Amino acid sequence: MTHVTTERLIDYIHGVLAPEDDAAVYAHVTTCTACRAEYRAELTLSETLKAQAAAEELEFPSIVKAKVWQAIRAAERPSLAQRLHALLRPALAVPLAAALVLAALAGIRLSPGSAPQISVAYFLEEHAAQQVQTPLADRAAGSTAQLEESAALAADSSDQETTATSSALAGAEDGAQLR
Amino acid sequence: MEQYGKATYNFAFRLTGNEPDARDLTQEAFIRVYRAWRSFQPGTSFLSWIYRIVTNLYRDELRRRKGRFQGEIPEDNAPQEYGGEKPLAVNPIDTYLERQLSESLSKSLNALSPEQRQVLILADIEEYSYQEISEIMGCSIGTVRSRLHRARALLRKLLTREQRRSL
Numbered sequence: 001m002t003h004v005t006t007e008r009l010i011d012y013i014h015g016v017l018a019p020e021d022d023a024a025v026y027a028h029v030t031t032c033t034a035c036r037a038e039y040r041a042e043l044t045l046s047e048t049l050k051a052q053a054a055a056e057e058l059e060f061p062s063i064v065k066a067k068v069w070q071a072i073r074a075a076e077r078p079s080l081a082q083r084l085h086a087l088l089r090p091a092l093a094v095p096l097a098a099a100l101v102l103a104a105l106a107g108i109r110l111s112p113g114s115a116p117q118i119s120v121a122y123f124l125e126e127h128a129a130q131q132v133q134t135p136l137a138d139r140a141a142g143s144t145a146q147l148e149e150s151a152a153l154a155a156d157s158s159d160q161e162t163t164a165t166s167s168a169l170a171g172a173e174d175g176a177q178l179r
Numbered sequence: 180m181e182q183y184g185k186a187t188y189n190f191a192f193r194l195t196g197n198e199p200d201a202r203d204l205t206q207e208a209f210i211r212v213y214r215a216w217r218s219f220q221p222g223t224s225f226l227s228w229i230y231r232i233v234t235n236l237y238r239d240e241l242r243r244r245k246g247r248f249q250g251e252i253p254e255d256n257a258p259q260e261y262g263g264e265k266p267l268a269v270n271p272i273d274t275y276l277e278r279q280l281s282e283s284l285s286k287s288l289n290a291l292s293p294e295q296r297q298v299l300i301l302a303d304i305e306e307y308s309y310q311e312i313s314e315i316m317g318c319s320i321g322t323v324r325s326r327l328h329r330a331r332a333l334l335r336k337l338l339t340r341e342q343r344r345s346l
Contacts, residue, residue, distance in 0.1 A: 006328070006331075006332070007324075007328045010327060010328055010331060011324070014302055014308075014309070014327075015308075016308065016309050016324075041335070042331065045303075045331060045334065045335065046303045048284065049284075049299065049303045049304055050303060050304055052281050052284055052285070053189070053193065053300075053304040055281065056192075056281075056285075057185075057189055058185075058188060058189055058192055058198070058201075059185065060184035060185040060187075060188045060205075061188070061202060063202070064184070064188065064202050064205050064206050064209075065180055065184060067206050068180065068206055068209045068210055068213075071206075071210050072210065072213050075214075
């Protein structure tokens with residue numbers, strides 16, 4: 001019987017032969033001493049290569065990993081031009097512009113020279129309430145003469161409401177000055 | 180990188196035969212993997228894909244070095260043909276390998292061409308099929324087969340020579 005070529009034995013060892021060829025080589029190798037020796041030599045070569053590789057196996061150097069991440073991070077970091085360009089994107093530019101406009105408007109409203117606005121009705125109500133509770137504390141009754149006059153008026157309970165109303169009206173004039 | 184780093188690095192080391200080149204090759208390969216991540220096809224072997232990248236990088240590097248390692252290929256590297264009865268004498272490679280002459284094996288491997296060394300690594304150490312090797316190396320299955328046959332024949336010849344020298 002014709003011997004099996006070394007090439008075919010190599011293919012046999014690597015399991016790439018068609019099933020019928022594989023079976024034929026197997027049958028021949030079991031009966032032919034010469035081919036069996038050749039088969040063993042090829043098999044030993046494969047096993048030795050594998051064993052050698054396993055014995056020489058190296059650990060993955062951490063420096064390689066570190067350099068890879070360093071390179072990746074450097075590639076990901078955008079340049080100054082890219083960062084400026086990114087600011088012009090509508091997603092960022094529109095809200096940014098809106099925020100600037102609002103800030104500008106708020107600046108105008110809060111600028112020096114414009115007095116805070118107080119409602120006249122609010123002022124009158126608050127002032128009248130204070131006068132009812134502590135009529136002597138009113139600024140209009142700051143002088144001694146006025147204090148005496150106010151005390152006399154306060155003694156007359158029928159006139160008390162009138163005094164509070166007049167004081168409130170005087171306060172209204174002060175409030176108007178605040179505008 | 181945690182999962183495939185060691186295998187890739189060892190593959191690169193076996194290709195290049197030295198650690199500094201293996202480190203550079205592995206580093207560049209993983210950077211390429213990161214950049215080309217979207218081109219990876221799910222369902223295919225990720226390690227095969229990395230090996231293919233390593234292989235291409237190694238080929239480029241060899242070209243850049245103007246095939247410096249290619250000159251080491253002996254002329255007579257044709258595969259052996261056995262037409263007649265083979266001698267029954269013990270094959271020299273058996274006794275040689277039994278002595279575990281790993282240094283000589285490494286030396287012999289380094290004497291192979293990069294393609295021959297690569298196909299041996301992929302077929303015998305990594306145990307890839309011819310089909311997978313053809314995809315990794317970017318060549319036909321026929322080329323894989325012929326390269327493997329030649330590589331093994333040459334390796335056996337080199338090992339036999341080493342054995343005779345050591346005797």
